[in-house]
Amino acid sequence: IYDIEILYSRFSNQNLFITSPAGYGKTTALKYLFLKYGNSEDSRVYFISASAFLLSRNRLSHYQKAIRTAVEKNIAIGGLILIDGLEEAFTSNYIEASNLLQKAGMSNNNIWVACRSEYLAHLKESTNSCYEDIAEIQNWSKEDFYALIDTFAKNVNQADRLEEVKK
Secondary structure, three states, X not given: OEOHXXXXXXXXXXXXXXXXXXXXXXXXXXXXXXXXXXXXXXXXXXXXEXXXXXXXXXXXXXXXXXXXXXXXXXXXXXXXXXXXXHHHXXXXXXXXXXXXXXXXXXXXXXXXXXXEHHHHHXXXXXXXOOOOEEEEEOOOOHHHHHHHHHHHHHHOOOHHHHHHHHO
């Protein structure tokens, strides 16, 4: 079981399933990484909801289209792509979900896919070992949540209001 920062430092250069029970903060953890490293000079982190792979292209933002195209057409964009909400987007359609995961896993990008623990077994069987490892993340503590708020506040130039938020 990993802290998300440790996970990022060790595995950001490979494909990975991020798993945990519902409510443990998978989405929060991925958004935290996106906020912290998304515009970093040293690395790039991209965040996209799995539902963007089901929507028609004209309903996507330019950013979502770019990430989706990079995954589907195997275009290396450099950095780590975080795909969230797989079980919500595909519900019990494991065939479509595994097709997406195979495309993602074989692309020239490093991709992390977040999904609930109980959903993972079906997907793992059908992805032909495109993902090197599975990591279960820790539940978020109060201190972790404050670190997220701090990162977000700095990114939106609202650090002066941070203490108000923590009260």
